[in-house]
Amino acid sequence: MTDLLTHYRDDGPLARLFMQAGPLRVQALAVTFAGVVAVAIGLAVDGVTFEGAGRTGPASLLGIAGFVLLGMVGAAARRHPRIQWLVPPLLRAGEYVIVATLAWRAGTPEMWLAYLLLAVVAFHHYDIVYRLRHQRTAPSHLVTQLCGGWEVRVIVITVAAVAGVLAAVLIALAAWCGALFVSESMRSWLVLALDETRRAHVGSEIEEEEV
């Protein structure tokens, strides 16, 4: 089985390009952590500079760019032998905070739409773990790539926010990812459920023979 933590990263096509370029002589955890710090500072600076929730200004954009770039470099970087496990939670934190903050700045429908998208993305992130745990396989590679991975989703959301079409993109992304994630997951579990019923049935037939 390939590395569990690699699956947990939920890399999309861009991060995979970086991965193929690796390995780079930097620590994955160090660069990912730096990326999270960058986005935190970027979002906070714009929050303080502008009133209320702030605005998506240059500081936010720089921070987000830093997070995406450093996170992707992390895909190609050497592993830290002991605390490598911090990387996937940090990638989750970065993506979720970016989506929530950009939606907060955009307004009312965006706020609850952001909750919807996060719920859909979280479903996928839990699905990765549970499926590896119970079925020993990750969700379909194709579906993961079609839904962008963490980095493409962050880029799409950020571009949409800057272009002022965040609400529409949130709906589209939630619908697209939701349909793909949920249907592909259901399919795999139905296959397994049918298999389990079939095996239980075979078992009961043997029992009847014995009686």
Next chain:
Amino acid sequence: MTAHTASLTAICLALAESDAQGPACLLPVGDQTLLTRLVDQFRRHGVSRVVVVTRPQWVESCANAVGDSAQVEGHPDLSGMLAAIADVADGTASDLLIAHADVLTHDGVLAGMLADPRVRSGVLSTSKVMHGLLAPRLRISRGRVVASESAYHSVDSHNGYLLGICKIGRADVGEAAAAARELAGLSAAGLPDRWGDEFAGKVADRGATVLADRAGLAVLADQIESVHPLPDQFPDPIALRADLAADYQLRVALPAEALRDDPLPLLVVGLIRRDVMMTSAYLRELFWDRPLSERGAAEAYHEMVGVDEDRVLLDSAVKATDGFFTTFFVSTYSRYIARWAAHRGLTPNQVTSVSMLLGVLAAFAFATGRTAGMIAGAILLQIAFTADCIDGQLARYTRQFSKLGAWLDSVFDRGKEYVVYAGLAYGGVVTGDGPGIWMLAASALALQTFRHYIDFSYAAQQHQALAASVRGSVKTPDEGEITTWETKVGDAATSTSVLQRIGRSGVRTSVAFERQPWRKWAKRIIVLPIGERFALISLTAAIWGPRSTFTWLLVWGAVAATYTATGRVLRSFA
């Protein structure tokens, strides 16, 4: 009643000799022998083929005992028996069970081991202290057996014992055949270096312990008697000396002979060192023994019959690692509802689905935003959580494990929680909280997913480090460089000794802190597990409303995340 996973093959090893110079497995228990009882138990649990492997001189008596219900093979030595196991494994497309023919235990123990999907390949074990050579030592880490004792292999620091039954999942049967052949080759060519010493040392240790027990008591009796009459309850020194030889025979000599050419523990060592994932199925409070005398068998049978199996099963259906709220406020009564549900024929998946439905209803109730709705939602959520505890307990009690069920349970747990967040946020907007409450809901969801990912990723890395640490050659009696797996994680290339020292002192402090039970519970409460979280949601929503719920979840969740992450970083370096 239990669903079987296709047909199974079982090998019974009839090697131990009783004090009457016959095979111990033919000792009488109830109106059967140990062997026929075990074969019947296997048959009842879906085993379609039983092979009894024994010594050549016992083939006839074993064959007479089992009749057509099993085939009996005689093999003169260890390498022959290992080769026989390899042959059976090669011809098996299903799971393979290997057990000592003289094991006396409950039906429920076998059923549990066969039904538990977490034990694809694994051994029956106990963590209660066992004395003697018939229950080899194990070290178990996170449910995985990482080291096992055999006649010729030792374990550094053990925390469990191998109870003579091993299950090999169909995916690992090929590896088992290879391991058995490798071991057969090693033992046919005369034992490898140091194997003989290891075995002699083990027997001498055990002998010294048993003799010291007896002889020490006799000497003590003499000394007491020289001062004043012996108290009534003290064993008679003459008897102590008289049956010393018989006692040595029963507790040292016979077990040592049984262990000397016992292929089962050797095979377990072989599988572990080939990095086959061997998990542990625990005996818990149930009975297990390998008697070697008629009297011992009768006493053991009597004791086993006296165990209330249903009670033990129901108690062990409750997870030991649950949080404080779940353990003391839910599991105390939910286990009886689980038993009732079992008698009504309800399935765990039905209960799981009802729980999810109740969670959605709770979300709708919260979404009304009215006081009555908040209270109704709080109550519905608590009922949903109770149902959520019942499904797992029902599954363990009735042994209806399924991968689908485990997944459904996990996904619906998350689903319920995040649907309730949405319901609370909607209810907040309805009562004039402003749309910003959706941001609180989103933050709570993000924080909770982040916290779960800390758990998942940490466990994944531990799992992989463990797998890397168990590999090794079966030729070396001791574990060699594999001491504690923590020290093997990575090659310490980047860790400085300072980090390591901080880590170790952190872990020491944490272990010392847990010595008092209330502190252990305090630690479990701090991390805000699901029971505490759902109770917090119900309480705060019913009393103060959604905004307060999210605030509590965020503040407490942030403390929990910091605490967990810090602890695990320290542990990673220790």
